[in-house]
Amino acid sequence: MENISRLNVVHHLRKRKLLIAINCVAALSIFFFGYDQGMMAGVNNAKDYYELMGFAHQDPITKDPVITNSILQGGIVSVYYLGTLIGALFGGWFGDKYGRIKSIALGAGWAVFGATLQCASQNHSWMICARLINGLGTGILNAIVPVWATETAEHTSRGQFVAIEFTLNIFGVAVAYWIEYGCSFYKGGESEFVWRFPIAFQIFPLLCLFGMVWLFPESPRWLCKVGREEESRYILERLREDGVDSTGKAEAEFQDIRNIVALERKNAKSQNYLYMLFGYQSGKLHTGRRVQLVIWLQIMQEWIGIAGVTIYSPTIFGIAGLDHQTVGWVAGLNQITYTLSTLVCVFTLDRIGRRWTLYWGSVVQGICLFLAGGLSRVSINAKDAGNAARAQNFGGGAVSMVFLFTMTFGATWLTVPWLYPAEIFPLEVRARGNAWGVVGWSIGNGWLTLLCPVMFKALNEKTLYIFAACNVITIPMVYCLYPESNQRTLEEMNLLFAADSIWNWDAERNYRVLVEQNPGLVQAAGRGQSVVDPETGGVRKTSRGLSLDARGVGKSVSEESPDNEKAAAKF
Secondary structure: OOOOOOOOHHHOOOHHHHHHHHHHHHHHHHHHHHHHHHHHHHHOOOHHHHHHHOOEEEOOOOOOEEEOOHHHHHHHHHHHHHHHHHHHHHHHHHHHHHOHHHHHHHHHHHHHHHHHHHHOOOOHHHHHHHHHHHHHHHHHHHHHHHHHHHHHOOOOOHHHHHHHHHHHHHHHHHHHHHHHHHHOOHHHHOOOHHHHHHHHHOHHHHHHHHHHHHHOOOOHHHHHHOOOHHHHHHHHHHHHOOOOOOOOHHHHHHHHHHHHHHHHHHHOOOOOHHHHHHOOOOHHHOHHHHHHHHHHHHHHHHHHHHHHHHHOHHHHHHHOOOOHHHHHHHHHHHHHHHHHHHHHHHHHHHHHHHHHHHHHHHHHHHHHHHHHHHHHHHHHHHHHOOOHHHHHHHHHHHHHHHHHHHHHHHHOOOOHHHHHHHHHOOHHHHHHHHHHHHHHHHHHHHHHHHHHHHHHHHHHHHHHHHHHHHHHHHHHHHHHHOOOOOOOOHHHHHHHOOOOOOOHHHHHHHHHHHHHHOOOOOOHHHHOOOOEOOOOOOEOOOOOOOOOOOOOOOOOHHHOOHHHHHOOOOO
């Protein structure tokens, strides 16, 4: 393949080995994302940092930081998410226009620039600008990397591969905690090295990502969309075939992609971000509904409690009665168990599906947060009453609930809100659709990290009850509004969202009808069949036009009248 560099790994690896290599590069980006999130927890508690930024001073007796400007503290953290919001929107547009590989390289390079500025910050104004710039790069990466990963993976293991990447995400959070914990002992924790080195450390994986991504294949789906079909076919063949006995699987998937590209272009006019948000001129693709689903899924991912637990876990452990010295290593230990818990999702996500993963996560997380809040209050009351033993016992119970919460989140809600947006959008706007998911995450995270210092200061442990209530809300939300994407090809998603109703049960019923009506729309890749005619060697053609209009919803297609058959709706 002359158009692909000889150095590209696609010429040297096949099937699972190639998928693993792609997954490793994607995981490097996700590792940086996790590290950058976890980093600020320790940085906020570094004496030189909070005094230089001007939002706190050190208590001369307890040596704990005394926050004097919680708005500034939260603002420095949350402005990063404004950057990710803007970066995601730009990255989604850039990724759909210029490809996934160039977008990843751009995001990595921009994030290096932002991290360098953060490391050199001299005051809070400088730091705010640097955090904003760093967020732009992160937003580009978050909009593109999950899309690239899902567009190269097989639909039967798509969830597993993305779940593995997010194991590295939480590993990044854990690495950030332990680096900062180690640095906190340097010169009594008062040196600027305590916070500048952890910020600088993120530059290393970003430089590795920038250098390596050029050696990896472009998304075959994006290549097909822009008319580079031979490259697309070649990369799919390397991803799906072993090179010995051709099963026609790659060709089948290629034909599915071609079908869906033609269908999308006939069914909807060109979509910009504003059109996507309101579903204007999207026809049966219903992009507006999909945008709302991914935005709110990401917002709720933050409001079920993980943003507060991740960034302000030292505060939560302090509420539980732990002293300043103990808080550091307990928070780091929490991140280790959090990392290990993500492996549960690797083995369950493609087995029980996205919806059931969210269900059991919400139930356990809600219970944990209600108990953590109650146990923390008992511990605080006991400490005030001078009963140290009772305070320690109930404080330990509260800490165990936080541990169980983060483990459950890692096994459930961590991955699905990032995977779902990368799965459900039409190919024509997939990167921009995933960018809307990052917008939701940025809104949820930025909003919450700005409010968290204020909430914990005003409500203390009662803040955990708010997070617990949000977990309860997510159960009917997912049940009613979110169709299952598990074990369905990316090309089948347009059938799944073709119903005019917002309810999940209507979407599923409509989907089953459309599958019967359009047997040639998504075929071999999803069902193990072949689109290659064994007698002629050519590609099988479908005998009827493709449509997203379901006829006879609520009854079998065979029961439709001849008049209805002739009245098949146009795109």
